Amino acid sequence: MARHHEGMRKERLDRGIKVRSDGVYAVGSWREMAFLLAPRLVLILGLLALPLALAQAPYWQKVLSIICIYALLAIGFDFLAHFVGLVSLGGALYIGVGAYLAALLNTELGLPVWATIPLATVLGGGVCTLLLWPCLPLRGVYFAIVSLMFPLLASRIIEALDVFGGTDGVIGVAGFPGVWVEQYLLVVCLLLILFGLRRLVNEDVGLVFRGVKDNDQAVKASGINITTFKALGVFIAASLGCLGGAILAHIYNWAGISQFALDFSIIPIAATVVGGGGTLVGPVIGCLILVPISELLRDFGTLRIAVYALILMAFIVFKSEGLMSFGARKYNQSESWVEI
Amino acid sequence: MAAARAQMSPDQAQPLLSVRGLNKTFGGVQALAEVSFEVRPGDILGVIGPNGSGKTTLVNAITGFIKLDSGRVSFQGRDITGWAPHKIVNRGLTRTFQVMRPYFSLPAFKNLIVPLFSNRARRTGGWRGGGRLGSRDTVAVDILEEIGFERESYVPYKVASSLPTGYLKRLELARCLALRPELIICDEVFSGLSMSEMASMVPLMEKLNLEGITLIMVEHRLRELFRLATRVLVMNFGAKIAEGTPEEVMADEQVKEAYFGSEEVYGYV
Amino acid sequence: MEILVYGIINSVTLALMALGFTLVYGVSRLPNFAHGALYVLTGYITWQLLNRLGLPYFLAGFLSLALVGGVGALMYHFILERIRGMAISEIIASYAIGLAILEGLRWAGLKGGTFILKPFIEGSLNIAGVSVDYQRVLAVVLGAALVGFLWLFVNQTRLGLALKGMAQDERAAMTLGIDSDRMAVVAMALGSIFAGVAALVLMPLGSIIVESGYQVLILAVAVCIVGGLGSWTGALLAAFVIGFAQILTVSYLGAHWQMVVALVAIILTLVLRPSGLFGKQKELEERV
Structure with a gap:
């Protein structure tokens, strides 16, 4: 390489449009608009087209549903960790609570799917927020440890009390009217939430959230109750997880202890780290990569957990910015060789 | 504006902030020892003291950022001891931070x-x-x-x-x-400023005060502070050792001894 | 009486599990979430050495301890050292390593029932009308010995004093010429060996299973948090508190609740008294 470029040096430029208009879009030409819109359109149209593309492969359609559920959870994790400053290692709690709520609402009260899912989302978010409320003042590592304990505790208690079907779980939950409903419900929810949340964090409220994360003292001294905002953040993240859990229960027609399992806590974190934390889109991309890998390795049993644990470790140690930040930087920069 | 504020508080003699017998220890070290003082509306109270004399602890204690061992703080006649910081702020008592x-x-x-x-x-x-x-x-x-x-x-x-x-x-x-x-507690607003920045900061503080905001200024820069302050409180080892007008405080033997070291008071200032 | 005897045994067991974790945290502020994996790994290596190579028990034990110590040191030096100080990354990365080890072992065929270490000593003893097998007695004796050894090591040797200095104030230790990265590696190696010793002593009581890795991790974390992270005396006392609480719940509520006790202890401690039973004010401010 070096021999070809003797007497030259590499020059790296940020696209002018990015420099001029970070956050404020003063776009003048179709080229610039296309430049800004292209990545968004690829994601939106790509996700919308995937169910159609996979129509011939029902197995991979299921995988797509799982990807979307993990992505919901991962977006919640990313939001909570990078915009509110609470690292929640217990994503399984949200999935489990959402799944059990939806299942119970459906089997015990006989509510239809279109009612159980929104109810489980909101109620579940509330339940998780109440459970985590006493832990909200805790910082960093300590909140992480406690949140890791909650899903374990939940499954042990269900086991010990033998409620909600005990180890068998709640069976006979109604399914979706069709695979298309299931797929597009998930994809549309995911896209709406993704772009909605991105808007939220860039609004003024987002500044308050970021203040809670980076400088809680100044936020307190500005007359704002940080516990309220932390609780709000947890509620949003938990609701996303519960939505995923509720849909999961209806896909499998079942809710059980395994929905409190480690997978739901680890994969979203891995996806966020791989995709790029703090971007909200990164976690979705991370899920699109990691979940299929884990499905391909399904034949090797638990080796897949070892594999994505190693991927997670490698990314966190060697490439902690993640793919999304890396990609965005490359997309916005142009590199060229110039004569010295 | 100042006149309007004066009308709002019917009894001018009633203190805006009253602090009685504050105590706080950190692992055996007495950071605050029986600190009491009052601030009347419109005052500029200067708080001075050597490094580690408990000034910032005092600020944290009044504004609810740390829990007190004993003592009471009341603001506008209402007991705010033990309130959460954001509630205190919403009553009109706010603070700045040394490290921004x-x-x-x-x-x-x-x-x-x-x-x-x-x-x-x-x-x-x-x-x-x-x-x-x-x-x-x-x-x-x-x-x-x-x-x-x-x-x-x-x-x-x-x-x-x-x-x-x-x-x-x-x-x-x-x-x-x-x-x-109503009241701002300023934790070292003058530190780290250049001479010209300082020169414009002093009138700014005066202007805020004229507009009706009571000020407590925790400071190391004595020259500027003594020009502004109506009263000065001197702390050492967590305790209040003197209080009075700038002139009174400067003349106090105990203050010279504890804070300025020896007779070189005016040289230091 | 039974509760007293089994309470003591259970408490010492917990202390054994937690000792390595609290040592590593105390010295290098690293919550080593791979602790449970190192525990299971020791058992697995020992079993392999015993049954594949046919080594005598004690040789196999020492070899596997050395190996696990090396694994811990390498893991720290090549991976965790790079993210030192980023607490959340440390947790996630060490947990990922632990997960990789445990699930890797499971994939390699580690299942309950087949992998059994036999007790050092067979038979049982009668203490005040309660029958206790020798292995448990040995666990208690070894646990006490290990605590004594740790105390001597930390207070009497140069290396131990350096570790203690780092635990108290890392920057001050560095100004005294203590290489903090090297000390952290040493602490990690020691911590791994302690996990290994715990495994060698406790595993003959059951079989080597992957789940015990997660269980040991939770128990170690519970003990350390209740005791105040990084405080050794705190950890020992907390081991007794949780140990007896567990035995009491088992005998009055049922075995299902045993794990719940540890989890509830963590949550209650962090919520009610974040610095732990014996932690210090400074740590309190870090946590809340």
Whole structure:
């Protein structure tokens, strides 16, 4: 390489449009608009087209549903960790609570799917927020440890009390009217939430959230109750997880202890780290990569957990910015060789 | 404005802030020992003392950032001991921090968005005029102009990381002003400023005081402080060792001994 | 009486599990979430050495301890050292390593029932009308010995004093010429060996299973948090508190609740008294 470029040096430029208009879009030409819109359109149209593309492969359609559920959870994790400053290692709690709520609402009260899912989302978010409320003042590592304990505790208690079907779980939950409903419900929810949340964090409220994360003292001294905002953040993240859990229960027609399992806590974190934390889109991309890998390795049993644990470790140690930040930087920069 | 405030508090003699017998120990070290004092509306109270004499602990204790071992704090006649910081702030008692951490990557005026979200700012409708809150951004820029960010020079729109220390200190004050406070406790607003920045900061503090804001100023810069303060409180080893007008405090033997070391008082100042 | 005897045994067991974790945290502020994996790994290596190579028990034990110590040191030096100080990354990365080890072992065929270490000593003893097998007695004796050894090591040897200095104030230790990265590696190696010793002593009581890795991790974390992270005396006392609480719940509520006790202890401690039973004010401020 070096021999070809003797007497030259590499020059790296940020696209002018990015420099001029970070956050404020003063776009003048179709080229610039296309430049800004292209990545968004690829994601939106790509996700919308995937169910159609996979129509011939029902197995991979299921995988797509799982990807979307993990992505919901991962977006919640990313939001909570990078915009509110609470690292929640217990994503399984949200999935489990959402799944059990939806299942119970459906089997015990006989509510239809279109009612159980929104109810489980909101109620579940509330339940998780109440459970985590006493832990909200805790910082960093300590909140992480406690949140890791909650899903374990939940499954042990269900086991010990033998409620909600005990180890068998709640069976006979109604399914979706069709695979298309299931797929597009998930994809549309995911896209709406993704772009909605991105808007939220860039609004003024987002500044308050970021203040809670980076400088809680100044936020307190500005007359704002940080516990309220932390609780709000947890509620949003938990609701996303519960939505995923509720849909999961209806896909499998079942809710059980395994929905409190480690997978739901680890994969979203891995996806966020791989995709790029703090971007909200990164976690979705991370899920699109990691979940299929884990499905391909399904034949090797638990080796897949070892594999994505190693991927997670490698990314966190060697490439902690993640793919999304890396990609965005490359997309916005142009590199060229110039004569010295 | 000052006259309007005077009318609002019917009894001028009633203290705005009253602190009685504050005690706080950190692992055996007495950080505050029986500190008592009062601040009347319109005062500028200076708090001085050597490093580690408990000044910042005092600020933290009054504003609810640390829990007290014993003692009572009351503000506007209401006992606020043990209240959460944000509740105290919403009653009109706010503070600045020695170490400022603004949103460096954002324009200066965006830094005022957080206080404008507080209940107090919503209630009082931003800085100018009561009633409904305008666009948060315009209110923020107005507040910055009030505190010396020249609107024409686009300083309020500049990224905070590009601002010199003087402006950052003002930004910290502006964060308090956004809450339309009755009392601001300033933790070393003069430290780290250049001579010229200091020269413009002193009249600014005077102006705030004239507009009816009572000030407590914790300071190391005695020359500027003594020009501003109506009363001065001297601390050493967590205890109050003297209180009075600047002249009285300067003449106090105990203060000379403890704080200034020896007779070189005026040389130091 | 039964509760007293089994309470003591259970408490010492917990202390054994937690000792390595609290040592590593105390010295280098690293919450080593791979602790449980190192525990299971030791058992697995020992079993392999015993049954594949046919080594005598004690040789196999020492070899596997050395190996696990090396694994811990390498893991720290090549991976965790790079993210030192980023608490959340440390947790996630060490947990990922632990997960990789445990699930890797499971994939390699580690299942309950087949992998059994036999007790050092067979038979049982009668203490005040309660029958206790020798292995448990040995666990208690070894646990006490290990605590004594640790105390001597930390207070009497140069290396131990350096570790203690780092635990108290890392920067001050560095100004005294203590290489903090090297000390952290040493602490990690020691911590791994302690996990290994715990495994060698406790595993003959059951079989080597992957789940015990997660269980040991939770128990170690519970003990350390209740005791105040990084405080050794705190950890020992907390081991007794949780140990007896567990035995009491088992005998009055049922075995299902045993794990719940540890989890509830963590949550209650962090919520009610974040610095732990014996933690200090400074740590309190870090946590809340």
